[in-house]
Amino acid sequence: MDQNKALRPEWKLCLDMLDCAMKADNSELAYYALEFMAKWMIQDENMRPPRYLSVEEGLVVSLLATAGRTYSKKLLDAAWTILKRSLRKKRVANAETYLARIHAHASLGTDHLKKAFGALHEFESLYGGADKQAAEDLFSPFTALYPLVVACSHNGFATLDSVYFQLENLSKANPPYKSLAALNCIILGCANIWDVHRASETFTAISTTFGLTPDVNSYNGLICAYGKLNKRKEALELFEQLKSLGIKPNAMTYALLVDAHLVAKDPKSALSIIDEMVISGYTPTKAILKKVRRRCIREMDYESNDQVEDLAKKFGIRMGTETRRNLLFNLQYTADYVQER
Structure with missing residues (x-):
């Protein structure tokens, strides 16, 4: 062997290793494959002329999903690092990739909620300016961000209160961080533990404490909480308030009102x-x-x-x-x- 070269599989064999590792949910094997690929990338970038190797973004999304299923923080960090090296600051990751990263952090438990909300902050800064309909779908706590909702309500009101107070402190920081999507996740998390009082207080705090304007997802979260506790009258009043403010109800709004009537x-x-x-x-x-x-x-x-x-x-x-x-x-x-x- 040439003592100046480390023994490692070829690039194509690393891809085959990743494929096998993801099929078997083997986070250790996936991590080693990424480690070999990172060494190849560094070596080829130092060549003259340099050669740039990249990992497909779709593959990274699958790796992040594997990290979430296997609860592997090591694989999550490695997949995100190699993606950033592949993008080379020329473009940003897709929205689906950020969502996969948020889901992976949320699956690792309450200890990783801070990193999950950090990823959400980065996601909002890049895609928060999308058109209204796209933003509703990307930041919906009922679909795209639901794993984060589950993580917030995992330990009941204790986790929800902890996340809320962290957001309140961040809103007073310099520069302030105010996230409507994160507050909507808390409202739906309160609904998941049948705590309509906390859901209502969080909804009110959106405008009074954080200085933000509730959107259709905020109203949907509170309607969900009312419907679960057979408070149909309050849910219908909130629905009328939503329409009076010029906010267009979406399909989820109607589905939640149907549920409220069925509970009654x-x-x-x-x-x-x-x-x-x-x-x-x-x-x-x-x-x-x-x-x-x-x-x-x-x-x-x-x-x-x-x-x-x-x-x-x-x-x-x-x-x-x-x-x-x-x-x-x-x-x-x-x-x-x-x-x-």
């Missing part, structure tokens, strides 16, 4: 919300219609059930049957009856 065992009102949803240009999903149908059957509201079937036919949704669910329900009912007897 009122399928007729749920169907009226779906009608309003259709008028606004949104299509009800199969999941929404199936939830309404189940409530119609339990309340023996066959007229509303026929309306659900008509909606399914109108939008070409195949509803299927509830045979397995009904069988389990009947078995449980029979068991309870026998136990009472």
Whole structure:
């Protein structure tokens, strides 16, 4: 061997190692493959003339997902470092890559929440100026940022309060950091632990403490909290307030109002919300219609059930049957009856 060269696999073999490691969720093997690739990149950049090797961004997204599944901080940091070296400051990472990084940090537990919110801050600084609809989707706590919501509510109100006070302190720092997306995650986290009081206080603090304006995701988080605790009246009042301020409800808003009516065992009102949803240009999903149908059957509201079937036919949704669910329900009912007897 040439003593001046370290023994390491060729570049293509490193890619094969990464592929095998990700399929097997082997974070150690993936880390070693990245380490070999980093050495190749450094060596080739020091050549004359230099040669620049790069790792595809899609591969880094898969590596970040593997780091999240295997709870590997080492692989997460290595994947992000090699991505930055591949981009060479000529362009920024895609939004999907930042979301994968945030998800990976969130999966590592409450100890990594600070880094997750740090990644969110970087993400907001790059993509926060996107058009309104794109921003709603990118920073939605119900979809794109939901892993961060789960991490915030993992230990109940203790973690939620800790994150909130950190955000409050950062808003008073120099320069201040105020994140509406982070506050929306806290509101939905409060809804997940059925704490409508904390959700309402956080919603109010958006404007009073942080000086920000609530968006549709903020309203959706509080509507979710009200709906879970059967506070349908408050949820509807918030919905009317949202519309009076000129904020356009999105599909999630209508879905949450449908849930609020179903919790109150009122399928007729749920169907009226779906009608309003259709008028606004949104299509009800199969999941929404199936939830309404189940409530119609339990309340023996066959007229509303026929309306659900008509909606399914109108939008070409195949509803299927509830045979397995009904069988389990009947078995449980029979068991309870026998136990009472």
